[in-house]
Amino acid sequence: MAGADRAGSVDPVDREHCAMNHEFILEFEQVTYAYPDHAQPALDGLTLALPAGRRIAILGHNGAGKSSLFLHCNGVLRPDSGVVRFNGMPLDYSRSGLLALRRHVGVVFQNADDQLFSAGVAQDISFGPLNLGLSGAEVRRRVQVVAEQCELQHVLDRPTHALSGGEKARAALAGVLAMGPNVLLVDEPTASLDPLMRRQVFTIFQELVSQGKTIILATHEMEIARHWADYIVVMDGGRVLGAGHRATILADHALLARIGMDRPWYEPFLQDYASAAQTLSGTYGSSSSQTPMAS
Numbered sequence: 001m002a003g004a005d006r007a008g009s010v011d012p013v014d015r016e017h018c019a020m021n022h023e024f025i026l027e028f029e030q031v032t033y034a035y036p037d038h039a040q041p042a043l044d045g046l047t048l049a050l051p052a053g054r055r056i057a058i059l060g061h062n063g064a065g066k067s068s069l070f071l072h073c074n075g076v077l078r079p080d081s082g083v084v085r086f087n088g089m090p091l092d093y094s095r096s097g098l099l100a101l102r103r104h105v106g107v108v109f110q111n112a113d114d115q116l117f118s119a120g121v122a123q124d125i126s127f128g129p130l131n132l133g134l135s136g137a138e139v140r141r142r143v144q145v146v147a148e149q150c151e152l153q154h155v156l157d158r159p160t161h162a163l164s165g166g167e168k169a170r171a172a173l174a175g176v177l178a179m180g181p182n183v184l185l186v187d188e189p190t191a192s193l194d195p196l197m198r199r200q201v202f203t204i205f206q207e208l209v210s211q212g213k214t215i216i217l218a219t220h221e222m223e224i225a226r227h228w229a230d231y232i233v234v235m236d237g238g239r240v241l242g243a244g245h246r247a248t249i250l251a252d253h254a255l256l257a258r259i260g261m262d263r264p265w266y267e268p269f270l271q272d273y274a275s276a277a278q279t280l281s282g283t284y285g286s287s288s289s290q291t292p293m294a295s
Helices: 012-021 066-073 095-104 121-131 136-149 165-177 195-210 222-227 246-251 253-257 267-290
Strands: 024-033 043-051 055-059 081-086 105-108 183-187 214-219 231-236 239-245
Touching: 024 066, 043 066, 043 214, 043 231, 043 239, 055 066, 055 195, 055 222, 066 081, 066 105, 066 183, 066 214, 095 105, 105 165, 121 136, 121 165, 136 165, 165 183, 165 195, 183 195, 195 214, 214 222, 222 246, 231 246, 239 246, 246 253
Parallel strands: 055 214, 055 231, 105 183, 183 214
Antiparallel strands: 024 043, 024 081, 231 239
């Protein structure tokens, strides 16, 4: 199995590569965290190293620990035990340390309503850049750039509560992009988006990667991991089951079977269709071959 074992240990080859090339931007060492009202830890001795400048998919079902992992990446949650590192340095949980971290690591939550708190769209997008101390002109420039990227120009003057689900999701993304993070984490990126907007959002992700940024998506959709990511992390029960290059993980059917993702969701339907077609072909093909042609 690639990457990590069931206890969450990182592949020694990946660890050596990290030490030599400083390639891993976020690292977790034996991180455990339990929410106050839950006996079962959300992260259970998790160890993981995430490479910089890559398209990373964190793959797992709901409850696997993906969202909790994200909230540790920018210091919203602090481990009960273990260490989280950014660029090789342990996170600084002081107010100034967290402000500095969040300039570089942006998180887009699955539920956009958890992230939109200003009265209007433009005001909400402006909030982060203003808190960075940028000039008014630079804030306005960033708002216009990300509004165009996310196709929100026509709703900048609207109140956030009047947006559709897809518009809210794009507004939340725009607010994070306006901060100019080096690392972008997006929880369930296709939620509330129609197919056209999904393509647009993934185009944005690709543009960011081409600029040297790191994009990390938490998803339960195998197709995102299969067709978009170049590095995949498989999670279950707050642990890392495996992590590595896309081809390596996708070839490990035993690993993917442990989370029920060893084949595309549509494959059983294709098999049923092929079986039915074969049956029909046999039935009608044999009967037609026995029927003499009319003269």
